[in-house]
Amino acid sequence: MDHLANILKNTYTLSGLRRHVRILKDYLINKIFTQNQQPADISAEDGIWLNSLGGSFINQFNKDNIYPIFDEIDKSLDKMSALNIYLPFPQNDQIQAQIGQFIFKTFGKTILFDIKFDPNLIAGCALSWQGIYKDYSLRKRIEDNKAQIIGSFKKYLKT
């Protein structure tokens, strides 16, 4: 779990986590078994993340423990649940990072999440956690205050 905790640094989404695990595994296998220090074709951000892990973390892995460690990581990954966040706007890595950092700050721990696009929410977001969906969006607020809004319109029409 320490290894996972290290990997979870700067990793926010479950898909991102799986990608980082894959990248790390590929890099370590190349390094350990082929003596190739260069990582495989990865993006700049992934390269930065890889470098952020630090040499001490990378050197923990050897040809004897690499596979057991990653098997353990995979098992942990399977058990992990992610928070589904429904956003009304398209997201990118930067937005993911900002949300991830906020979650970490708010909840005191890393909670993996997945972002989905739902333009009907108008603004705000909806959350789905362990199969339960809750709408915190502007759409829900409008629906909750429907009668009040209609009343306001009618007042306006009468005047």
Add this chain to the structure above:
Amino acid sequence: MPDIVQKTIFLLLALIALITSFLYIREKRGQRSSEDQLSDQTRQKTYQIIHQAIKKAQSILSIAEIEGLKIIASSKVSSGKLDEEFEDKLLHSIQSSENLISKEVSGAQKVLTDAEGEFIKYLDELKTKTTNLEQQTQQQAIDRINRLFENFESRITAFLVKSESQTTQSIQLELRSARQLIETYKSQQLTLIDENIIAIMEQTLASVLGRKMSLKDQLDLVYEALEKAKIEKFIV
């Protein structure tokens, strides 16, 4: 008098014819054998009788002729007299009838004159009456026409008033139904708007906020939602 003579002659001739026929018949019947002598005697007697009858007839004829001549002569004389008398009487009667006729004619003329006068008077009266009648008829016709026009005018007026009120009523009904239709449509549309205003608003906001809201504002709302989830202990 000539009639008597003629009658006498006719009687004699008839007698002679009778006797002759009798003899003829006897001659015919004279073919019987047992009574030839008797018949001869009878014949002889008959011949004698006939002879006597012829003689008497001749004498009678002569007498009758004489008498007839006498009568003719006397009648000629009397007829002359009669003619004179007749002529006198005829003249007299002609005169008297002329007088009578002239009297009658003068009387008739007078009557005719009177009748003519009466007729002229009658014609004048008739003319006056006709003129009066014509004037009366004309006046009656004028009055009738005036009444007709007045009646027509009053009926037309009544009809127009009725038509106007009916038209106005129907127009008002149409207007009322149109207004009701408009009100119904308005209320239906308002109901539709009430039902869909939220959806309209959501769509408007979705299309407007997407362009107007900044990323920071969007993320702020997301952070707000996450904080709310933490408070509600939605994410444990």
